[in-house]
Structures are given as structure tokens and as C-alpha cells.
Amino acid sequence: MRVLGIETSCDETGVALYDTERGLAADALHSQIAMHAEYGGVVPELASRDHTRRLLPLIQRVLDDAGLGRDELDAIAYTAGPGLVGALMVGASTAHGLARALDIPVLGVHHMEGHLLAPMLEDAPPAFPFAALLVSGGHTQLVEVAGLGRYRLLGESVDDAAGEAFDKAAKMLGLDYPGGPAVARLAEDGDPTRLRFPRPMTDRPGLDFSFSGLKTHTLTAIRQLEAAGDLDEKARADVARAFEEAVVDTLVIKCRRALDQTGLKRLVVAGGVSANARLRERLAREAAKRDAEVFYPRGRFCTDNGAMIAYVGAQRLLAGERDELGQMQAVPRWPMDGLEPPEGMDRLGL
Incomplete structure (x- = not known):
């Protein structure tokens, strides 16, 4: 057909x-x-x-x-x-x-x-069942997938999606739309030890997400740096790095919990934010610890x-x-x- x-x-x-x-x-x-x-x-x-x-x-x-x-x-x-x-x-x-x-x-x-x-279009597609992280500008969800149409929602964002949070953080930092790639590029020059932002909803059980508070924390940090006269290009990169690290850590922690909770050894990650290099690197390390596999669609x-x-x-x-x-x-x-x-x-x- x-x-x-x-x-x-x-x-x-x-x-x-x-x-x-x-x-x-x-x-x-x-x-x-x-x-x-x-x-x-x-x-x-x-x-x-x-x-x-x-x-x-x-x-x-x-x-x-x-x-x-x-x-x-x-x-x-x-x-x-x-x-x-x-x-x-x-x-x-x-x-x-x-x-x-x-x-x-x-x-x-x-x-x-x-x-x-989408990963089913690749030469080595994942076999059912698997856990999936759908992470984009409009959605952040963890889903248990038993087959076509056989889905169980494990957790989702209660407010902003991760991609939406990236867009808003980019706007605060004066970066172009779309925010995800722009923040990631700026974060490459950031110091990961200067600032530490919260990892929302990781201090409690469950697989839901929330990025609204992280967005507010980012705005507060920018305003504090600005008021002190310290918001130069290096500081903006440090904010971008702290924000990206917080989002990536949160997503990885929740994926780890999803794999442990379901006992699955395959994780699919899809949606625009799945292209983030730091997220892929961290998920690869977590999967290796669990003898698990991570599957992505090709870049485009x-x-x-x-x-x-x-x-x-x-x-x-x-x-x-x-x-x-x-x-x-x-x-x-x-x-x-x-x-x-x-x-x-x-x-x-x-």
C-alpha cells in the first residue's frame, strides 16, 4: 500500500x-x-x-x-x-x-x-514493548507502549512542556526562536558550576513534569545578574547552561524511573527536544547502566x-x-x- x-x-x-x-x-x-x-x-x-x-x-x-x-x-x-x-x-x-x-x-x-x-522508520527499529519519552514544544509525556494503539500514560507535564520552557528561556536571554537549539548553542560556552537551577518534581515520587517553576527561577536569576551589573555574555551562557542542565537532568531522572517502574529495557525518545545532544549523552549513560537501549528517529x-x-x-x-x-x-x-x-x-x- x-x-x-x-x-x-x-x-x-x-x-x-x-x-x-x-x-x-x-x-x-x-x-x-x-x-x-x-x-x-x-x-x-x-x-x-x-x-x-x-x-x-x-x-x-x-x-x-x-x-x-x-x-x-x-x-x-x-x-x-x-x-x-x-x-x-x-x-x-x-x-x-x-x-x-x-x-x-x-x-x-x-x-x-x-x-x-517515528523510530519505526529506521533500519533498526525498536521492538514492542518499550517506554517512550515524547518531548517537544507542546508535549512532555512518558508512555508505556505495548503495541500500536496500546498506550498507557505514565506521566506528563502539568504546565509548560520542556520545549516550551526552552523557548521562553531563550526569549529571556534575548535569543532567536526556536529556543531549544539557541539555548543549547549558548550553553556550550557556559560554566556548569557557576549556577544550579532546581530539578522540578524530582524530589517526590511519580513521573509527572513541571517546568513553569524552572522558567520563573531562570527569570529571577537573569534579573539578579542584571541588577548587579553582571549580565554579560559569559553570564548569559552560564544561565543557559544551568537551565539546560536542569531540564536534561529532570528528563533523565524521570526516564530512569519509568524504566525501573515498568521493568522495560527499551526507551524511545522522540519530538523536537530529542535532538538535544546533552540529553542524548546522558540517556546513553543511564541506559548502559541498566543494560537498556535508547532509540531515536533520525535527525530530520x-x-x-x-x-x-x-x-x-x-x-x-x-x-x-x-x-x-x-x-x-x-x-x-x-x-x-x-x-x-x-x-x-x-x-x-x-
Whole structure:
């Protein structure tokens, strides 16, 4: 089955073609970062307009790269949520319109399920079951994964997601959007011993996260340095390092607890923050202590992309799922623990 995947949940327009027999055939992505950087964050109306402008040319580019015509598609998958409702509607309406014209099935899929299963696109994918850390600008969650659609939420952020906290810290430090890579670059020059920020919610049991207090602590530290006349470039780097260390330590501590609690030996880490080099280094050390393995998507699939949507859509379409004709889905808030295995999952072996 050849499945076209469409991702338009936020500020990246992603399209991919996944062949269930041969794997990923082609993918393309347009990022809106440069457009939104001027505003220090995503402007929903601008995001929707840009998706409208970019989506059809990207679809044609992916088909050309795969050497296929539209009439050779077997199905279409698109991100139905969570995300910005206007952006989601662009992808949903395009997918349904094209599917109706081609008389093929169409299916809306969960954005975070895409991130969760993105490592399945790699040459050495993880086997079920595994624990997963989903860590991005909008979500920080720990999930126990027994199979496709068989998810148990272990913990999540009660306020800011880790990626959102990175963006806010970057803004405090006068850095460009998106904040994660900018803070990480500045932190490379920081002294890890000068400042120590709290590791939120690690002094109590449980697997939930909270980064709002860390954000406030960072702002207080910056203001204190500023009032003392000490907020030079070196001090800004020290703040960035202290902030990054606090976030990474918190994520690693919670992942360690999740592995110990579930007894699992495989950990998937996905979402934009999973690209952080310090996080990967620390998780590798923790996994080695436990004779465990850590799996990531390749670099370009850590952030939003069409390949993960095409893959998840293909698995659920093979099991017989599909949208009713003309009933588009655009769900801005969609908890992942509401997902269920497809009825025909047994024959997929997932």
C-alpha cells in the first residue's frame, strides 16, 4: 500500500510517501521558522496561510521524487490533531479533497502517535514493548507502549512542556526562536558550576513534569545578574547552561524511573527536544547502566514531518481504519490515552 502522509499541525508543512512493502519512498518538508522568528513564536493565522501556499507543491514534489503519479496512490493519511485548528484544517481538507478525487481511503491520525512511532522508520527499529519519552514544544509525556494503539500514560507535564520552557528561556536571554537549539548553542560556552537551577518534581515520587517553576527561577536569576551589573555574555551562557542542565537532568531522572517502574529495557525518545545532544549523552549513560537501549528517529524526523504520519496512517489503514467520506477531523486538543488499537491489528503483528 502506497500512503501519502500530510503533516500541518503547527509551523512545518510535511509530506511523505510510505510504501508498506518498500518503506519510505520520498519525503519533503517546509519549515516556517524564519517567518515566525520575527514574532518570537508561531502566529497561527500566518501558519495556516503558509500551509495553504506550500502544501500542493510539496505533494507534487514528493510524487515526482518517488516517480509516481497521483493515480498510483492507494490511500492518504493526515494529521488530525492535536495542533492549531486552522493549520489542521488545511491538511484535513486537502487530504479529503484529494482522496475524494482519486476515490481512495483517507484517515486522520494522531500527531503524537506519529512522533511515538517515528523510530519505526529506521533500519533498526525498536521492538514492542518499550517506554517512550515524547518531548517537544507542546508535549512532555512518558508512555508505556505495548503495541500500536496500546498506550498507557505514565506521566506528563502539568504546565509548560520542556520545549516550551526552552523557548521562553531563550526569549529571556534575548535569543532567536526556536529556543531549544539557541539555548543549547549558548550553553556550550557556559560554566556548569557557576549556577544550579532546581530539578522540578524530582524530589517526590511519580513521573509527572513541571517546568513553569524552572522558567520563573531562570527569570529571577537573569534579573539578579542584571541588577548587579553582571549580565554579560559569559553570564548569559552560564544561565543557559544551568537551565539546560536542569531540564536534561529532570528528563533523565524521570526516564530512569519509568524504566525501573515498568521493568522495560527499551526507551524511545522522540519530538523536537530529542535532538538535544546533552540529553542524548546522558540517556546513553543511564541506559548502559541498566543494560537498556535508547532509540531515536533520525535527525530530520525528530521535529514535525510527513513521514511519521504516513507510517502511522499506513499501519492503521492496513488494519481497516479510515475516515467516513467527507468527515474531516481537526482536533486541537486530543489526549493520546484516548487512542485504541485498530480492530484488525492482530494481522499486522504490531
